[in-house]
Amino acid sequence: MKQLVKHRMMKTAALVILGAAMAGGSAVAADKWDGGDDLPTSPLACDAGPATAAAAKPYDGGQPTGAPDKAGKPITLVDVPKLIGIGYFNATSKGMQDAAKEIGNVKVTTDGPTEAKIDEQIKFIDNYITRGVDGILFAANDPVAITPVLKKALSKGIDVVGYDANSQPDARQWFINQAQFNGIAKAMVDAMAKEVGEDKGFAIVTSTFTTPNQARWIAEMSAYAAKCHPKLKWLETVEAQEDNVLSFNQATTLINKYGDKLSGLFGMTSVATPASAEAVTKAGLCGKLAVVGLATPNAMKPYVNAGCVKSVVLWNPVDLGYAATYVMRAVVDGKLKPGATSVDAGKLGKLNVINGSEILLGSPFIFTKDNIKDFDF
Amino acid sequence: MSTIVVSRLRPGEGGALRLFASQEALLAFAIVGIAILVGLYNPRFLATRNLGDIVLGNAYIAVAAIGMSMVIVSGNIDISVGSLIGVLATISGSLAVAGVPIILVWLTPLMVGILVMMLQGAVIAYLRIPAIVVTLGMLSILKGGLISVTGGRWITDLPQSFHLADIELFGILPMPVLIMVAATILAALWMRYSASGRAIFATGGNAEAARLCGVSPRRTVVMVFALHGLFAGIAALLFATQLKVIQSTVPPNLELTVITAAVVGGVSILGGVGTVVGSTLAAVLIAEIASALVFINVSPYWIHAVQGGLILVTVVADILRRQRRQVGE
Amino acid sequence: MAVLAPEVRSAAPRWLIRHETLLVAILLVALVILGLFNERFLTVDNLLNQGRLMTEVGLLALPMTFIIITGGIDLSVGSIVGLCAIMLGYSWKNLGFPLPLAIAFAIGVGGVAGFVNGLLITRVRVPPLIMTIATLALYRGLAEGISQARSVRNYPEWFFYTGQGEWLGVPVQLWILLVGIIVAGIALDRTTFGRTLYAIGNNETAARFSGLPVDRVKLVVYTLSGLAAGLSAWVLVSRVTTTRSDMGSGYELDVIAAVVLGGTSIFGGVGTIWGTVVGLVMIQLLKNGLALTGVKGDATIIVIGAVLIASTLIASSLHGRREVAG
Structure with missing residues (x-):
């Protein structure tokens, strides 16, 4: 009898938990589309062509302290994407290797977590700071959580450039924005x-x-x-x-x-x-x-x-990685300083600076039946 | 795990039969019940197409759960199965793209699955390392290995003949469903009526007693893992051939879903009791719930909570039912 | 699980000493070799930093040692960390709790989560493995469902002291871990509570018959595990400055690896806190050392998996030899 009562109680308890879970879930109401964030938006004009230039904003990136002068000298970079082992970041990594080969005196290694987890990513960056690299390229899993470790890198004289997914501006020098x-x-x-x-x-x-x-x-x-x-x-x-x-x-x-x-x-x-x-x-x-x-x-x-x-x-992720590497080289060589309005990115030509410390890769690209065969990534 | 457990039922006899039946009936009832409830809310849920898609897209989980059920009945556990399925899918996809004859493309993952799982079974049985440790380690090795080797490159341009899951027998019977049903029935019959099938229950129920009856628990465990590998291979094949892209990564949380299906399906976690018909029904139930959540506008974030809750309710009910029976006796 | 386990395993001081000495020796050799590859590996800065990164898993490893000694296991710890982190952020941001209260609340939630595990394990006799697999899904699901996977940010500056600050030149959380280690070590070595844990692991039936409060002690260790997960969540959120519902996922692998590597027998009845600490340090430094010598993340995972299996193999073969000898 006692067992029976207990049985019932357990069952009820479990059902209550489940029920509460369901109720909580259905209580989510939506005014705007689900999945959007709460930051202010800035929709473009309906008929305008590609992205128009935003109002100029002063440089808001960070700066490394006591970075050794390596202008023109060989540098070693590490690239820590959100995660390794997915097609997208394979493509950015390939772009980096292409750029490194072209420039000649740059060596890039891609390494990172196997799951897109911020605390793992932090550990990777931390280890590379200890190991000693000249520059860190990153794509952040969390814009805020990655900030302390990037600031640590800057404080140790390591140059920091982001791509794909930004951090807070003062935690890195530049960010390559693939498309607004x-x-x-x-x-x-x-x-x-x-x-x-x-x-x-x-x-x-x-x-x-x-x-x-x-x-x-x-x-x-x-x-x-x-x-x-x-x-x-x-x-x-x-x-x-x-x-x-x-x-x-x-x-x-x-x-x-x-x-x-x-x-x-x-x-x-x-x-x-x-x-x-x-x-x-x-x-x-x-x-x-x-x-x-x-x-x-x-x-x-x-x-x-x-x-x-x-x-x-x-956008072309290969170009994104490629641009990130060129920007890093330009930063180390002192060619890209706060206040600059553009940077030279090899075969991509001149890329413009927007939003203070971001470098715009270009307008988004649209693949169609006619041009898709020309791309392999 | 614990030394004191409630006494186990002997498999295959009248009492156990009733137990199986009730668990399966319960699941079938739940599947129909949910379908009706959600159908009332949104009749489109009951469209043949939707019900078909639910089974079709998740048949591989049911197949993997068959092997998992056997492993759990034998008193072990395997948490490497998700990683293994990821690896096997990648292997078969790579072979297909390399132009290997299609029959080899389909058979290789089965062979590799059997080998990897047999190896684990042997380490567990003969070197006496607990399954949880071996499979936890293997999970890491397979996952890291897959990324190291492939770098996560997607496999695209798969030949049309590769897509086993797209084949429809007689134009109406989709291969995944056919395989799921056939595998379930065969495995259920084998476990119930063959000597080696019953050896699994004996091993899980009481290894010492099994040994005295002439069953070798060690050999049984290795056999169970080999079969589990075979089912993992078939699951990987269904998994790999249903879409035109293979991601070359480990499907997240797959092992958890497979274990949930097995446990909710009535496989007793105390070992020695279980049914693969139940695990297949449970896999369908879990898939149905996931789909229902979208239909009734509940955030999919609750799916893990529902899964966990389901395991808990089933396990607690199972144990209490037996304790009561014991008191009754 | 326990099918193939020998019926009874008893603690053997001599074997323990051998296993731990062996571990320390391996650790030292590995340190020297890795140190030769990269001069920055064996620096005070790096080692302290590794200590910082190790704390969250370390805090979980202490009660996990207790649990595994009793012959149980807790796979839900990573999910409890996620749930507590979410409760910390959620109660502060959405329910308007003052932050100190939110921290206490989160740790409390951890305790309750662990208590529920313990309650069903002891009262209903759900095997720990299955119980905690269920709550691995359930607690993670609650974290995801309650937060709707939204992050909580913008904590005040003082909150970061625990995870990022230093006291007497040592990372703050390392002090917490240190206190935890000493308390847990003494509790296991010198108290009735500790002896009861071994007794349960060696032979639960016998322990029951000798009048030991088996269920109560088990309930306590699972609750402790939940509380430690709450503490760990607090340290983790403070270190990474943001609350996310995926926090702590996969920690169970690291925790169990550390405990098992440290010589605690997964069958129960054998193990020490000191062994766990050595196992913990070994895994952390192995990961760090491999990274510093240029081994990539994916290869590191493979090594950790292999080390887990190999260490259990070595331990059991040593054990086997002892059995033959005895």
Whole structure:
């Protein structure tokens, strides 16, 4: 009898926990699109071309203390991306190697955590500070949490340049901005409106609600859509980490859930976009359900060639790594000082300084059926 | 783990049969119940297509859970299976791209799976290192090794013939579902009616008694792990062939989902009792819940909490049920 | 789990001494070799810094030693760290708790999480492995669900003292770990509580029959594990300045590796805090040393996995020899 009562109690307790969990989850209401961050947005003009220049801002980066003068001398750099072992950061790493080969007196090693975890990334950077390098290139897993360790690097006379995912400005000297957030947002939303029409519904597949870049893009997309495509109807944002199969399952669920109401899917990561395209293909909805997203060309070739996906938005990550290495060399050589308005980046030509201490790689690139075969990454 | 455990039921006899039936019935009831509830909220959930997609996209988890069930029934555990599936998927994808004959592409991951798991089983059985330590270590080795070797390069341009999961038998029966059902039935029959299948229950129930009955617990453990490797290989194949890109990484938290399926499926964590039909149903249930969360607009962040809660409820219910039975006797 | 384990394993001081001496010897040799490869490895600065990075796992390893000595295991520690970190940030930012109260609350949540583990393990007799696999998912899920994976930032400056500050030239959290080690070491070596742990691990039935408070002691060690996870979360958040729901994931691997490497038998009944400390230092310095000599992260993971298996193998073969000899 006692056992029975206990049994019941356990069951009830477990159910209460579950119930509470469910209730907590459904209490999440949404005014703006889920997955966006709370920072202020700056949507571009609806009809303007590529990103317009923002108002000039004074240099707000940090500076190393007591960095040895290595102008023109060989330097050793370490690149600590968010994580190693994914296509995107393989591509940036390749760009760095290309640049290093071109410049000649630069040696870059890429090393980092196998999962996108900030405390692991901090340990890696910390170890390289101890080991002694001339410069650190990084793509931050968390813009705030990475700050102390980068400041430590600066304080030890190590040059610090970020790319892909920024830290707080004073924790590094420069940041290579692959494309402005509002520029990406405009490109994505415009492409979607053009493909599906102005008054259709769409959903978003992202990595997680808190991945800084993705959250920024979604917030900017929301603001830009409100301004320029007010009738586009956002249905839902789902998260799928950086996981291929999960992204596929989530996209499939969205398709089944909304049926005809869903006319488009945004893929916010280079994993989510091909997986969404695959879900659309498997559902037999190619041409009826648009997929617009950020992705690398190799993974998208089958879908673009089959006509299932019309446009893929991305910067060239190889160029991003390449530019980061050139910027680092320019910093060490004293050619890129606070207040500069542009920097020479090898084959990429002159890149402009924006937002005080960021270097803009360019406008986002749009891969289509015509040009996708020219890229291999 | 603990020295005192509640007494174990002998497998295969009347009492246990009822227990299996109830666990499976419970799961089937839960699957139908959730479908109806969510269907009331959003009828689209009940569309054949959606129900089909739920099973199709998660069949590989059910297949992996079959092997895991055997491992747990034998009184062990394996937390390296997620990493192994990642490695095997990458191997088969690489072979496919290299133009190796398709039959070898499909068979190699099975062979490698068997070998890796047999090795682990042998270390566990003959060198007496606990499964948790061996598989924890192997998880690290496989994961690090995969990144070292591939650098995480995605495998693309896979030949069409590679996509086993896309094959539909007679135009209607999708391969993953077919394999899942066939593997479950075969494994269930084998575990129940063959001598070696029953040896697993004996080993998990009471290794000493099993030895006295002429069963070699060590050999049984190695055999169980070999089979587990085989199922992991099949799971990897389904996993690798359902999409056109292979990520060459370890699928996050996969081992946890597989263990959840096995445990929720009624495999007793005390060893000696279990059913693979239950684990397959449980895999479907977990996939259904994940899909249902999207349909009822609950953040997917709750999925791990639900998984954990499910394991807890099942395990506690299982143990209490037996304690009561014991009191009854 | 315990299928193939010999029925009873008893503590053997001589064997213990041998295992720990062996470990220390290996550690010294590894230190010298790694030191030769990179002159910055064996510097006070680097070693103190490693101590800082080691603390979060170290705090978890102490109660884990107790738990494994009783023949149990706690796989949920990493998830409890995540849950506590989230509760710290959430209660401060969203519930408006004053920060000191939020810290206390987070540690309390850790204690409750550990207590729940202990309660079901002792009262319902859920095997620890499965119980803590379930809560590994459950607690991480709660952390993700409650926070909706949102980070909490902008803590006041004073909060960072624990994770980034120094006291008498030594990182603050290292003092905390040091106190923890001494207390845990004495508790295990010199008290009835410690002897009860060994007794439970050696033969739980016998321990019960000799009137030892087996369930109460087990409940205490799992609760301690949760409290340590809360403490560890506080140190971790203070060190990395941000609260995230993925914090502490995978810590269980590092913690168990340290404890097992330190000579604690996974079958229970054998182990010391001092061994755990050596295991902990060894893993941290191995990781750091390999990184400094140019071994990359992925290769380091492989080495750690191999070391875990190999150390258990060596330990069990030593053990086996003793059994034959005895």
